[in-house]
Amino acid sequence: MLYGLGKLICSIIFKPLFLIKVIGAENVPKKGPVIICSNHISNLDPPVVGITCPRQIHFMAKDELFQKKAIGWLLRNIQAFPVKRGMKDRQALRDGLDVLKNNHTLGLFPEGTRSTTGELKQGLAGAGFFALRSNAVVIPCAVIGEYKAFKRVKVVYGKPVNLEQLREEKASAQEVVDQIMADIKKLIDSHKANVTKA
Template sequence: MSLYRFARSVVGAILKPLYRIEIVGKENVPKTGAVIICSNHISNLDPPVVGITCPRDIYFMAKEELFQNKMLGGLLLRINAFPIKRGMKDRNALRQGLAVLQEGNTLGLFPEGTRSKTGEVGEGLAGAGFFALRSEAEIVPCAIIGPYQKLKSLKVVYGKPIKMDDLRENKASAKEVTELIMSEIRELIEKSK
């Protein structure tokens, strides 16, 4: 068993009963091929929660600061996370994300780039659109519907993959694609309340 799978089972055994996590639509995540999971971001617990509810192993981008602690950084690398410099174009992280997708793996993104302080879905950064346009990946919107309160219900909803053919053909901008992804996440939240 890989460290990722071991960590997922341990973290799942703790978080699933603690937050009474309900998973909806995980059948919408394609079983094979490159996939980008795009989720809203309401808590530091979002990456592990998406990790334990998604049926695929996920590679997450994580803020570079987390890798400055050697022990934590080493662990993150071993459970499929890689660093990204926030607030600037990080070519290395972009290349690494594309490599994950070219290998037919799953990339997990929080397009807002940072946690929402209000719980409302904010504006997405163009990075999600960049990966969607530069790869053949299926884009799956994901909504985490909180709040994170012990023994209260937390819902994680996976939507159907977003149709990308027309956007790719019409050379949509990364920003336009990200806006579409964010609107799909908002719609999932509205429909699932």
Template sequence: MSFYHFARTVVKIVLKPKYKVKALGTENIPTEGPVIICSNHISNYDPPIVGITCPRPIQFMAKEELFKNKIFAFILNNVNAFPIKRGMKDRNALRKGLEVLKEGNVLGLFPEGTRSKNGEIKKGLAGAGFFALKSKATVIPCAIVGSYKSKEPLMVIYGKPVDLEPLRDNKSSAQEVTDTIMNEIKKIKENH
């Protein structure tokens, strides 16, 4: 068993019952080929929660500061996360993200770049649109609905793939593509 699968099993045992995690729409995630999962961001627990509900292993971008702690760095490196410098163009992280997709894997992104303090979905950064335009990946919008404090189940809902063809045809900017993805995430959240 790989460290990723071991960690996923441990997280599933601990977090799934604690937050009554329910996943919907996992059938929308292609079983093979490059995929970008774009989710809203409400808690530090979001990456492991998305990780345990997605049927395929995900490689997340994580803020560089998390890699400064040796224990966190060990765990993150072994679950295939990679660092990104926030607030600037990080060419290494962009290259690494494209490489993940080129290899036919799943890239996990939180386009807002940071957690939403009030649970409202904020404007996404252009990075998600960049990866969508520069790769042949299927983009799956994901909404985490609920609260980590409530007694209600925490829902992780995967939407249908975002249709990027009209955006590509119109030569849309990376920001416009991100805005479209964020609108899809908002729609999923509003419908649940």
């Protein structure tokens, strides 16, 4: 209930403010486990991806946010869960797998932190771990544009990442996330040039 209310409020505020245009939302499966992997350019990315995705997303968020009483309460009540950065957080890995086992949608920013330049950074192996340890469909997502009032932001959902061969070859988690990041880069490159157009 709180997630739905938050999505409504954020939609009312952000969609007209940033002229948000959504492309490819139909690529997100309606059922079954899904991993949404997006680039990360701003603290506004999670709510913007959340309001544009047709499914409720269980986001993995940095542990520091959960230490703040009000924010921590809010995050837990919209089904987010903490991850300790800079170390192997087994509980976060279990929590993420549980989301997928229950046929829900897991939201990840594989870069691990915001890109201060806007350029796509190398992804961390965590996203590859979840892809290999589940049968989830991985959807690349690109947030394109500047979060400035009345300047368009595009959120593009791509076709599922083709992981069949990588899974058969028992590829490493890093090899898998490299493929995911390559697909995100393709989305950025193909839509960035005309981001200001309707």
